[in-house]
Amino acid sequence: MSEQNNYSFFNSVERSFDKAAKFTQWDPGILEQIKACNSVYQMRFPVRIGDRIEVIEAYRVQHSHHKAPCKGGIRFSLAVNQDEVMALAALMTYKCAIVNVPFGGGKGGIKIDPKKYTEYELEKITRRYTAELIKKNFIGPGTDVPAPDYGTGAREMAWILDTYVAMHPGEVDAAGCVTGKPVSQGGVRGRTEATGMGVFFGIREVCNMKDTMDKLGLATGLEGKTVVIQGLGNVGFYCAKYFRQGGCKVVAIAEFEGAIYNPDGFNEEEVFKHRKSTGSLLNFPGATNLVKNADALELDCDILIPAALENVINAENAPRVKAKIIGEAANGPITPEADENFAARGVLVVPDMYLNAGGVTVSYFEWLKNLSHVRYGRLEKRFSENMNKHILGQIEELTEKKVSDIERNFIEHGADEVDLVHSGLEETMITATREIMEIWKTNPQIPDMRTAAYVCAINKVGTSYAELGIFP
Numbered sequence: 001m002s003e004q005n006n007y008s009f010f011n012s013v014e015r016s017f018d019k020a021a022k023f024t025q026w027d028p029g030i031l032e033q034i035k036a037c038n039s040v041y042q043m044r045f046p047v048r049i050g051d052r053i054e055v056i057e058a059y060r061v062q063h064s065h066h067k068a069p070c071k072g073g074i075r076f077s078l079a080v081n082q083d084e085v086m087a088l089a090a091l092m093t094y095k096c097a098i099v100n101v102p103f104g105g106g107k108g109g110i111k112i113d114p115k116k117y118t119e120y121e122l123e124k125i126t127r128r129y130t131a132e133l134i135k136k137n138f139i140g141p142g143t144d145v146p147a148p149d150y151g152t153g154a155r156e157m158a159w160i161l162d163t164y165v166a167m168h169p170g171e172v173d174a175a176g177c178v179t180g181k182p183v184s185q186g187g188v189r190g191r192t193e194a195t196g197m198g199v200f201f202g203i204r205e206v207c208n209m210k211d212t213m214d215k216l217g218l219a220t221g222l223e224g225k226t227v228v229i230q231g232l233g234n235v236g237f238y239c240a241k242y243f244r245q246g247g248c249k250v251v252a253i254a255e256f257e258g259a260i261y262n263p264d265g266f267n268e269e270e271v272f273k274h275r276k277s278t279g280s281l282l283n284f285p286g287a288t289n290l291v292k293n294a295d296a297l298e299l300d301c302d303i304l305i306p307a308a309l310e311n312v313i314n315a316e317n318a319p320r321v322k323a324k325i326i327g328e329a330a331n332g333p334i335t336p337e338a339d340e341n342f343a344a345r346g347v348l349v350v351p352d353m354y355l356n357a358g359g360v361t362v363s364y365f366e367w368l369k370n371l372s373h374v375r376y377g378r379l380e381k382r383f384s385e386n387m388n389k390h391i392l393g394q395i396e397e398l399t400e401k402k403v404s405d406i407e408r409n410f411i412e413h414g415a416d417e418v419d420l421v422h423s424g425l426e427e428t429m430i431t432a433t434r435e436i437m438e439i440w441k442t443n444p445q446i447p448d449m450r451t452a453a454y455v456c457a458i459n460k461v462g463t464s465y466a467e468l469g470i471f472p
């Protein structure tokens with residue numbers, strides 16, 4: 001339960017679901033089935049840490065089996081509990097449906113503070129957790145495929161893969177049992193930056209919609225918009241990078257220790273280096289310190305990006321938030337009460353379960369790569385380059401004009417893996433944004449974009465159940 005509310009994170013996902021279900025035509029039984037968590041695996045296992053034995057609490061939840069495998073990250077955090085993992089697994093189901101990634105939702109969590117352990121101890125915990133998943137058939141390329149989440153990354157995914165492979169010798173598709181792996185272990189180029197890049201593509205598409213910007217009193221397009229980012233982890237860092245490159249000014253960045261503000265904007269690389277060398281964001285040259293990091297959420301800006309944890313914007317602070325657009329890069333950063341406040345004040349909340357879907361979208365590309373056993377672009381890159389050279393040569397010969405070297409490199413270039421992954425992600429985020437906005441526009445009773453996104457998800461999962469048929 002959060003401090004302000006008497007309902008849990010999973011209840012809040014259920015509330016958002018119920019709000020949207022009213023705008024769909026599904027049988028109540030189907031709606032109940034979509035909403036329920038199908039399997040919840042709670043485990044305790046012992047790990048020797050130094051000279052003592054620690055009993056570790058962990059979870060894996062498979063929210064929906066309407067498609068296989070289940071998909072979703074594993075987080076390492078002291079805040080992990082069953083309710084949180086259930087809520088996050090449910091969000092994964094809806095997220096995958098919206099971006100047409102053919103997976104059911106899943107999520108895992110280990111209740112530890114990863115900073116308190118050595119690398120060797122973390123490896124032991126991760127490998128033991130994987131073994132527990134294997135025992136109960138809760139991991140595998142066709143059953144359930146974990147990925148990074150809060151507190152985990154490519155290193156942990158490599159340990160999971162290695163444990164799985166060791167226990168499934170000869171399984172030809174074993175590399176598809178986990179995504180977010182290092183590229184040398186079957187990962188895909190472009191996965192690391194995928195979530196932040198997806199957030200950027202989604203918000204850019206929203207900002208390119210003139211009618212939406214007119215309603216908010218903002219100019220169309222991203223150019224010159226001010227952005228505040230809460231969290232400088234993987235997602236926040238790449239959000240800052242792409243918004244800056246897209247013509248925005250990142251005027252504030254917040255982390256545990258506080259926040260920094262500069263109306264002229266920050267370069268995230270410099271801020272990252274400063275934090276690494278001094279251990280804190282604070283005292284960045286030329287910036288004003290905000291000692292309470294929550295104050296950054298209330299700064300004057302066009303776009304606010306919460307990119308850390310859930311429930312950071314609630315009934316108490318929502319009325320003081322001045323941003324016109326809030327892009328939920330984290331999962332569940334806004335409580336339902338805060339949502340109501342924003343809807344009433346005409347603040348546009350671009351919801352998590354579609355906006356942060358870039359990670360799982362590129363995980364899907366990685367899984368496809370693993371099952372096809374070939375790097376993207378390997379077959380066609382050289383062919384395209386030869387063809388492009390030939391076409392350009394012909395044009396130059398006929399027109400008797402030469403293009404510049406920069407243009408030549410750009411036109412002749414055949415797509416590499418990272419080009420294909422980025423463009424696949426861009427296409428996915430643009431299509432999803434338009435689909436959700438279309439639902440919202442054609443049904444004016446829908447109060448906010450989150451509800452429209454849920455309607456989109458419920459209709460897709462509902463269709464899947466209806467087509468599967470329900471056992472008699």
Ligand code: GLU
Nearest residue numbers: 072073147149359360363
């Ligand atoms: N943990 C990420 C999320 O919440 C990625 C999940 C995945 O790639 O499966 O969407």
